[in-house]
């Protein structure tokens with residue numbers, strides 16, 4: 239069994255964002271945060287996989303950059319961890335919102351794994367999600383269309399390579415998927431925007447709160463139940479506290495595999 243480490247890469251921010259909008263029907267005293275957009279690098283001795291690509295450059299997505307952020311965060315993050323974009327051959331997209339797919343063009347050698355349902359939803363989303371799929375502007379090509387020739391459209395749960403598989407987790411969007419990753423401290427799960435903050439997955443899954451941005455609350459509930467059954471360590475998609483650690487699993491959880 240291939241064992242991976244997971245490295246969070248900071249690709250942008252949802253700037254000055256009300257925490258309440260991540261936590262459906264929960265009052266949080268007007269608290270606002272700069273919520274990071276996160277790409278995850280999965281690295282094993284034999285495989286290299288990226289999960290999500292962030293919003294792209296400042297020119298592409300000015301709303302996702304703070305005034306003091308560098309103009310293109312993801313390439314700098316890749317330099318920091320010693321990876322050239324050409325080396326990324328496999329990208330898994332949890333869904334096609336612009337803050338997850340906008341950086342796709344950085345990876346000219348990659349194939350992009352996304353759910354067929356998500357591609358269909360991106361073409362004709364519910365009206366309130368039209369801006370986040372970028373299908374609301376005449377004459378503007380949405381970021382997700384820039385890689386149409388390089389998608390692999392998945393139909394449900396799929397093994398991508400030994401140690402990495404996708405798991406259907408609809409609710410935030412109808413084609414959302416998570417990524418289940420084997421590590422030497424047990425399975426870790428990247429849930430996409432089903433779980434934007436650790437607070438959505440309270441007490442390690444003893445209870446849960448849907449993302450305020452959702453298309454189907456029944457689907458959210460079923461996806462949370464599925465997460466609970468998987469028994470994996472869940473790493474949220476927009477939580478600043480993710481960057482308290484440079485890599486996962488946390489060293490104190492890792493078993494001695496020597």
Ligand SMILES: [Zn+2]
Pocket residue numbers: 333335410431
């Ligand atoms: Zn989203």
